[in-house]
Amino acid sequence: MRTETPAETLPQGRVSKIIQVHPSLKCNLFCKHCYSSSAPQYKEGLSVKSILRILEEGAGMGYNVVSLSGGEPFLYRPLEELVQASKALGYFNSITTNGMLLRSASAQRVFRHVNLVAISIDGREQQHDEMRSMPGAYQKMMEGVDIVKAHVPNFGFIHTVQPDSWQLFPWLAGLAVDKGAALLHLHPLELAGRASTSFGNMIFGEEALLKTYITHYYLKTYYEPQLFIQLDLLHRDHIRDNPAFCFHADALSACDLGDFSCLFRELIIDEHGDLLPIAHGCSKRFRIGNIEEDLPLVEMFNRFAQQRLGELMQVYQQTYDEILNNTEHEIFNWAELVLKNTFRYEQELACAG
C-alpha cells in the first residue's frame, strides 16, 4: 500500500518531506493487487533501533512526516515504540492499514501517537472481499473505520484505481464524507509484485485515464475542502509547467547546500532496510544506503550525490522528455514512469557495457 499525507503542507504550514517506512511485508491478507507481494508467512521486520536512527538524523535534515506502510503495519511488533519515538522527534505520523486489526489494546495505544490513518478500500462489499481474497474483509474494515474515528484526529480512505474505477469514485467520495473522512487518496494500480501476476494484461487506455482524471477533478471541485481528494496522476501541462516538481528542485544547488530533504522530498525505507529515492521498488542501482550501514545519513546522501545523482537526473530528464513528446496521452503517472525508467537506464548501461 502506498502511503501519503493528505496535502502538500502539514497543518502547521510546513511543506511535507516524507520518510516512507515499510518495516515488514507481513500481512493478514493476500490481496490480488498487492504491489509488494505482502503475505501472512513473512516473519521478522526491520530493526526498530535502526529505523529510529535514520528518523533521528532525518529530522535534523528537515524530514517531518513518517508514513508507515507494509505489509500491514499493525502486525509489526515494535509499532508502538516506533510511532512514540517518531512523534517525540516531531514527526507527523501517518499509517496506511487494511483496517482489520484495530481492536486490540496495543492498536489503541499506537493511535495516541498517530496523526493520520488511511484505510484501504477496493469498492463495495463484494468487490472489496474479492480483491482481498477474504470474505468478511469489508465488514471488518468498516468496524476498523469506527475505531479509528474514535481515536485519531484525521483519517481517510485509500483506493487502488483500475481502468474502470472512475465509475466508483462518486460512491467512494460519498462514503468518505458520510464517515467523516478528511482524505480520499486514489492511487493507480501498479503492475508490480502480486499485481503483475493477477492483472498482467490490464492496460490504462487514454479514455480510461481521461475519465479517471476528469471524474476525480469534478469530485475535487465538489467536495473540497470538506474532503481532500488526491489522485496520483498528472496532466502533461502540469508536468511541463512544473519542472521543479519533476526534477525535485534545483538538484545541484540543493546538493551544494546539503539540502537533501529538498532534493528527496520522499525517502523510502523498504522491507530490506534499503533507502531509496522516488518510490518503493525502483532499481537498486539508485539505492542511497541501508539502515544497517554504519554511516551517517548525510554521508549516504553525499555518496549518492557523487556516484548516482547525475544518473538519476538523466532518468528524470528522459521521463520528462518522453511525456512532453508523447502525443497519444495527456495523463501520466509520473512516479511510475520514473520508476520504470530506472530499470531501463540500468539495462541500457548493461547493454552498452
Ligand code: SF4
Ligand atoms: S495490499 Fe495491503 S492489505 Fe493487501 S496484502 Fe498488500 S499490504 Fe496487505
